[in-house]
Every structure is written in C-alpha cells, then in structure tokens.
Amino acid sequence: MFFKYPQNDECFIWTKHAIEKMKYYGLSEQKLRKLFYNHERQEEGIALTTIAIMNTVGSSKRPTEIWLMYQLTEGKKVKIITAWRYPGVSKKQEIPIPDDIMLTI
Numbered sequence: 001m002f003f004k005y006p007q008n009d010e011c012f013i014w015t016k017h018a019i020e021k022m023k024y025y026g027l028s029e030q031k032l033r034k035l036f037y038n039h040e041r042q043e044e045g046i047a048l049t050t051i052a053i054m055n056t057v058g059s060s061k062r063p064t065e066i067w068l069m070y071q072l073t074e075g076k077k078v079k080i081i082t083a084w085r086y087p088g089v090s091k092k093q094e095i096p097i098p099d100d101i102m103l104t105i
Contacts (some may be wrong), residue, residue, distance in 0.1 A: 004029065012027065013079040032083055035068050045069050046097060050081060057072045057088070063089050067096075 006014045006022070006029035008041070014029075039053035046052075057064045058064040066088040071079045090096045 005056070006032075011078060012081045013073065013077050015079065015081055018082050021083050025083065027085070028085055031066070032068055032080065035066055035079065039068075041092070043080075043093060045071075047071075047081065054090075065090060065096075 003023050005019060006012070008014060012033070020059045022075070035053060035055050039055055041054045043054075043058050045048075047069070050069050052067055052069045054065050054067050055062055057063055065088075066083070067086060068083045069081040071081055084098055086096045086098075
C-alpha cells in the first residue's frame with residue numbers, strides 16, 4: 001500500500017508524529033481533512049490548548065472511531081498534533097488515547 005505524505009499549506013501544519021500515526025492507522029490526509037470540517041463530537045484535548053474531534057466509522061457490528069487532535073496557531077493555522085483509530089465506541093467527555101501516543105505528548 002502506498003502512503004502519500006501530507007504537505008503543509010495555508011490551512012494545515014502536519015507534525016511528524018501525526019504523519020507516523022497516519023501511516024500506522026491507515027489514515028489519509030483527505031480523511032482527516034474531512035474529519036476536521038465535519039465531525040460528530042468535540043472534546044478538550046489532553047495537552048494544553050488542544051482540541052480533539054471524532055467521527056464514527058465502520059459498521060454497526062464493528063464500530064470504530066477516528067480521532068484527531070489539533071491546535072490552533074497564532075497565524076490561524078491548524079497544527080495537526082496526532083490522529084488515531086479507537087476500536088469501539090468511547091464515552092462522552094472521555095478521550096480514549098492509546099498509550100504510545102500518551103508517551104509522546
């Protein structure tokens with residue numbers, strides 16, 4: 001499978017950590033941009049001044065969630081911190097962050 005690296009532009013800044021997690025979880029730039037503009041739920045991120053957003057994907061028998069954590073910069077750009085898939089359905093006001101991501105934040 002071929003992975004296309006996202007490029008920084010006038011709206012988004014992609015961190016190396018986010019790019020590595022995109023490759024690991026099989027997430028594309030387009031999927032994360034769509035998630036940013038059309039999300040089901042928004043929570044306060046675990047790191048300072050970050051926001052975590054989520055969309056449900058998958059089937060009713062095997063639901064999963066795609067999460068995106070970002071930060072707004074001074075220049076009104078969106079800095080993508082990390083992204084991940086969560087198997088199942090999480091509770092509201094509880095962000096299910098994997099341990100490997102928690103160690104790097």
